[in-house]
Amino acid sequence: MSQFSVKELLGTEPASQQVVINGWVKAFRSNRFIALNDGSTINNLQCVVDYENFDEEIIKEISVGAALKVTGSLVESQGKGQKVEILVGAVEIHGAADPETYPIQPKKHSLEFLREKAHLRVRTNTFSAVMRLRSALAFAIHDYxxxxxxxxxxAPIVTGSDAEGAGEMFRVTTLDAKNPPLTEEGDVNYKKDFFGKETNLTVSGQLEAEAYAMGLGKVYTFGPTFRAENSNTSRHLAEFWMIEPEMAFYDLDMNMDLAEDFIKSVIQYVLENCDDDLEFLEKRLLDEEKTKPQAERSELSLKDKLRFVVDNNFKRVSYTEAIDILRNSKPNKKKKFEYPIDEWGADLQSEHERFLVEKHFKCPVILFDYPAKIKAFYMRLNEDGKTVRAMDVLFPGIGEIVGGSQREERLEVLKEKMEQLHIEEEELWWYLDLRKFGTAVHSGFGLGFERLVLFVTGMGNIRDVIPFPRTPQNAEF
Known part of the structure; x- marks a missing residue:
């Protein structure tokens, strides 16, 4: 007899056919009605037990969290809310769950509590929906x-370079922490280390992706990246995933075209293929919004927010124009911004980015041509000598979601910028080689995957959109 998933059976026409289903008990009412779920869908399958024909000892082992194998007839449901149900013929207990100690009971749990149970939280409706959407988004990205x-x-995970120049990196070493070898000057002698030099976990695969774009044309990375930023905010993780496309022969305009089309495509995919999970998370978000003061509530539902991105053309605005808009805005004049905008050159904060998207333009925004001083060394310098060909994509509710640029392809200009920022040429000799041998216009961008999942699911904390979050003082599981 074939095994089916809950999702398959919920979409099957009932004809009293014999079926086998495995799953975990979500609820067991009146010693008769089992709500079974196997993770394939947000919806449960009702299994109806004829109590009189069952071993009482088996009935006693059926509790929330238990794993079961159910055999029975698939019939039209007699109750409301579901099309089909199973009349149970036999139950096999794969694994019982002690109701006194099983922590994921059918009641509302706080997200903070569930982070402490990260190994079990995926059995809740909220986290199963989030993780199915995360999986769907990953598929849509690769497919696009x-x-x-x-x-x-x-791209390599172990690296000897700091792509972002931030210095907040996790060191990789095999040296004895208590007694490392020292140089004559008393410094740690990394020549004795495994790789013969100081190495770290990567913060970005961009530089290596640039090298491959200059041979394969168009490439992308999608992998884990790491940042040792001692931040406990709802937007930061120490380990996160990045999507970084790099394209030879692309200028900034082509880069912006690609970023817009890419984001719209992957969000459209989940709108078309993940309706049940989006419906559940939209209702969850609506209930959460009701607890907030009126002024803090979102004007858009979850799916409306996603359609806001898909259905609108992204407005392209220079940094200089954006600064003028912000400087003359009511929130700035009335000192409502936490970070007031006084002069050109300010590094924009999330509150500024959201104002541009949600209040001023009322559509997603792409800002471009930022001041060179607030952007990375590898971004192409404009003819004015003070701005670079950078671009950021801004979304409602979240601010910046994508950052990218046209890369500096001119050897002498790149060397001069590295010298100004005290980046040693010896450290990135191979990166400079790309400008010596067949250099060309090229561009790329980075999208933090968890930020995208955060936006699509409507969750409020980035720790709740990755299976096992890594944050300061927390590497459990």
């Missing part, structure tokens, strides 16, 4: 790039 002629490139 595959259909558009990109090659998937695995």
């Amino acid at each position: 790039f595959n259909k558009n002629g990109f090659y998937y490139m695995h």
Whole structure:
């Protein structure tokens, strides 16, 4: 007899056919009605037990959290809310769950409590919906790039360079922490280390992806990245996933075109393929919004927010124009911004980005041509000598979601910028080689995957959109 998933059976026409289903008990009412779920859908399958024909000892082992194998007839449901149900013929207990100690009971649990039970939280409706959406988004990303002629490139996780220049990196070493070898000057002698030099976990695969774009044309990375930023905010993780496409022969305008099309495509995919999970999370978000003061409530439902991105053309605005808009805005003049905008050159904060998207333009925004001083060394310098060909994509509710640029392809200009920022040429000799041998205009961008999942699911904390979050003082599980 074939085994089916809950999702398959819920979409099957009932004809009293014999079926086998496995899953975990979500609820057991009146020693008769089992709500079974196997993770394939947000919806449960009702299994109806004829109590009189069952071993009482088996009935006693059926409790919330228990794993069961159920055999029975698939029939039209007699109750409301579901099309089909199973009349149970036999139950096999794969694994019982002590109702006194099983922590995921059918009641509302706080997200903070569930983070402490990260190994079990995926059994809740909220986290199963979030993780199915995360999986769907990952598929949509790979599918988009595959259909558009990109090659998937695995950038190294262990690196000797700091792509972002931030210095907040996790060191990788095999040296004895209590007694490391020292140089004559008393410094740690990394020549004795495994790689013969100081190495770290990567913060970005961009530089390596640039190298491969200059041979394969269009590539993308999609992998884990790490940042040792001692931040406990709802937007930061120490370990997170990045999507980083790099394209040879692309200028900034082509880069912006790609970013817009890419984001719209992957969000459209989940709108078309993940309706049940989106419906559940939309209702969850609506209930959460009701607890907030009126002024803090979102004007858009979850799916409306997603359609806001898909259905609108992204407004392209220079940094200089954006600064003028912000400087003259009511929130700035009335000192409502936490970070007032006084002069050109300010690094925009989330509150500024959201104002531009939600209040001023009322559509997603792409800002471009930022001051060179607030952007990375590898971004192409404009002819004015003070701005670079950078671009950021801004979304409602979240601010910046994508950051990218046209890369600096001119050797001498790049060397001069590295010298100004005290970046040693010896450290990135291979990166400079790309400008010596067949250099060309090229561009790329980075999308933090968890930020995208955060936006699509409507969750409020980035720790709740990754299976096992890594944050300061927390590497449990």
